[in-house]
Amino acid sequence: MTLMINSAFDGGNIDVRKAEEAGDIRLAIRKDNASDFYQWFYYRLTGAKGQNCRMVLENTKDSAFASGWEDYKACASYDRKNWFRVETTKYENDQLIIEHTPEQDSIYYAYFAPYSAERHHDRIAHYTGDHGVSMKVIGHSVEGQTLDCLEMGEGETTIWVIARQHPGETMAEWWMDGFISRLIEAKDEATKTLLxxxxxxxxxxxxxxxxxxxxxxxxxxxxxxxxxxxxxxxxSCPEVLATIAAMDKNPPRLCLDVHGDENLPYNFIAGAEGIPGYTDKQAKNLEDFLTAYKKASPDFQTEHGYPTSKPGEGNLTMCTNFTAHRYDCLSMTLEMPFKDNADRPDKAVGWSPERCAELGNAAVEAMAEMLDQL
Ligand SMILES: [Zn+2]
Known part of the structure; x- marks a missing residue:
């Protein structure tokens, strides 16, 4: 069987420069379809069973976050369900090198465990169908896909949680799986309180x-x-316009925007300290949420993170700052690693879909704990 590398599928990304021999595969990450950003890769290798493959991603030097490749290990899967880390991934001479011997005819490699469009639709159907959760389409993307917004709970305090503004940060939607599943399935006190x-x-x-x-x-x-x-x-960006319009109808008291970070091997939160008129109440709510989230999850920490913006210097075109400013609410950006949580490393899988879901699950407890003060 001839060696073949392909990425012509949902979420796929790679350009093949050379793939005649397993020991000398040369690849490049494609830029985003209409911008110069690139870092996400996802491709299938076939016909290489039992061969020592050396795959060089030649253009990682100029990718969006080049320092993100240090200490990074690529993700791989035979069945696209179980993703493991390729321990022999190296970053040498500004190039990412994945060295691996596949045990099967077909194997996938990706920057992080992909979260497919089909899975998104399966999950929404599961929540709305089997569990009767309300859902509204709040708008459409540039290409006409729907922006699906689930609505849950009977209370007065409005909470918005959004994920995957940055599409390559698939961990954000894996986090959502855990967060939403807890809300629809768990019968514990925190979940009941929140709903x-x-x-x-x-x-x-x-x-x-x-x-x-x-x-x-x-x-x-x-x-x-x-x-x-x-x-x-x-x-240019109907996705954000539609979300703000929906938020204006139900202004948040708490807004959480879920992301992934290429560099830092930690889970952390960035607040809205830099907005003009940041209030003591916003500061106190942030502090209490961080404390509650740390208590709820051993994977969450507050030692490592982004430097805090100086007062008045926050970028108001970012969701967290914009919503904190417009709605005078507690607003936060959650970041998860592409690499691993260095405080609790797992060599086999690194930071993984299952661990994202656990962190999402724990957010229910943190929210329930400080809800009354919002
Ligand atoms: Zn992001």
Missing amino acids: KKAKLFIVPNMNPDGSTHGNLRTNAKGANLNREWGVATKE
């Missing part, structure tokens, strides 16, 4: 076009959604 006292609006995928295209950061028109809040137009 009784809060009304939740949940958008599991803000950027379905970018996800399908295998983009890292942008939508089909090249817009980076998390730099479009307050400046988005109907033509």
Whole structure:
């Protein structure tokens, strides 16, 4: 069987430069379809069973976050369900080198466990069908895909949770699986409290076009959604425009925007400290949420993270700053690693879909704990 590398499927991304011999496979990550960002890769290798493959991703030096490749291990899967890390991944001479001997005729490699469009639709159907969860389409992407927003809970306190503004950060939608599953299945006190006292609006995928295209950061028109809040137009970024319109009807008291970070091997939260008029109440709510999340999950920490913006210097085109400013609420960006949680490393899988889901699950407890003070 001839060696073959292909990425012509949902979320796929790779350019093949050379693939005649297993020991000398030369690849390049494609740019986002309408911008210069690139970092996400996802491809299938066939015909290499039992051969020592050396796959060099030649253009990693100029990728969006080149330092993200240090200490990074590629993800691989035979069945696209179980993803493991390729321990022999190296970053040498500014190139990512994946050395692996596949045990099967067909194997997939990716930057992180992919979250497919089909899975998104399966999950939405499961929540709305089997569990009777309310769902509204709050808008459409550039290419006409729906922006699905689940609505749960009977209370007064409005909570918005959104994920995957950056489509290559698939961990954000894996996090959503755990968060939503807890809300629909668990019968514990925290879940009951949250559903009784809060009304939740949940958008599991803000950027379905970018996800399908295998983009890292942008939508089909090249817009980076998390730099479009307050400046988005109907033509370039209908996804953010539609979400703000929906939020205006049900203004958040708490807004959580879920992401992944290429560099830092930790789970952490960035707040809205840099907005003009940041209040003591916002600061206190942030502090208490962080404390509650740490208590709820051993994978969450507050030691490592982004430097805090100086007062008045926050970028208001980012969701967290925009919503904190517009709605005077607690607003936060959650970041998860592409690599692993260095405090609790797992060599076999690194940071994984299952661990994302556990962290999402724990967020229910953190929200329930400080809900009354929002
Ligand atoms: Zn992001």
